[in-house]
Amino acid sequence: MSRVARDIAVSLASVGFFFVILAAVQASEKGAFAPTGDPAAQVFLKVLPQPLDRGTVGLVELAPASEECQGTFDGRPVFFFLAKKEDKTPGRTPGTRWVGLFGADIMIKPGSYALSIACPGQPDRATQVVVRDKAYGVRVIKVPSRQVELSPEDQARAAREKILTDKALATRSPEKLWRGAFLDPVNGQINSSFGRQTNLNGILNPRPHAGADFLVPTGTPVKAPARGRVILVGDHFFSGLAVYLDHGQGLISMYFHLSEAVAVEGRMVEKGQVIAKSGQSGRVTGAHLHYGVYLNGARVDPMPFRKLTSQL
Ligand SMILES: [Zn+2]
Helix, strand or coil, X not given: CCHHHHHHHHHHXXXXXCCCXXXXXXXXXXXXXXXXXXXHHCCEEEEXXXXXXXXXXXXXXXXXXXXXXXXXXXXXXXXXXXXXXXXXXXXXXXXXXXXXXXXXXXXXXXXXXXXXXXXXCCCXXXXXXXXXXXXXXXXXXXXXXXXXXXXXXXXXHHHHHHHHHHHHHXXXXXXXXXXXXXXXXXXXXXXXXXXXXXXXXXXXXXXXCCCEEEECCCCCEEECCCCEEEEEEEEECCCEEEEEEECCCCEEEEEEEEEEXXXXXXXXXXXXXXXXXXXXXXXXXXXXXXXXXXXXXXXXCHHHHXXXXXXX
16 A cells, blocks of 8 residues: 555545545456456455554455455455445445455554455455554452452363353354344443453453453343354353354354343344343342454454454
8 A cells, every 4th residue: 555545545535434444456368357348357356444443343345256265364364255335326236345344353463464364266365454552541449359369169170161262252153144234132221341351459450351341130131143153051150141153154153141141052043022021140149231343353342343343
């Protein structure tokens, strides 16, 4: 990207606009993908937004493409799928476009990262994605140490449960199960604690808060934000009663501190279906719903992600 393009990109991003970068316009050797006036026939790759905040999801649009295209970003796979094309022309039916989603993990080091893409029968493509820091804040807490030290039994239990949750989070189903905009799992006031780290008695916890907390009373129905498969239901030491959904292509959502799980492990759930009731189980100080979204292992803020899915 040229310096001018990058400066424009930064200034647009700073006022909150998504924008488009024509990063790799290449004519194919055989001319099969030469522009014909139909934008869908043009060879291009674009990434938005640039720069990308740590803890958020980026989108890459690609043409020509297919579901056989496979990308890599920060060591994680990028899958491609057909999404609706943004067309704000009144009365015009939007077409479709091939897009892939990639997550900049909450603890990724700010910098420039390669996004590389391979499609069968095409030359490999690559572009750079700039990930910038975002201040998510640090919460400082001081409590008597006996209140925070886990007993050997609790430590052993938490370690056993981590094996189960790590396995669920490593699920990579090739088929995309969700479509269109994600819903909020509950209606309610949301605090902005995604990404926040905790300094407990002078020691910074390296694991930041990897979800959004909705402040809702115990018993509030929790709905699946999108279609998916229930991959784990468990009562865990830290998360309390928890439900994990696999939406396919490495996209996993999770719901913690529940009072009741309605979802059954192994079953499919539809968008809007009640999967649980909120509560205050596990290590919490009050009733709320913890809602987390992981994209191929990258911990991302569910709220900007929901906004992104509304364009798909
Ligand atoms: Zn939480």
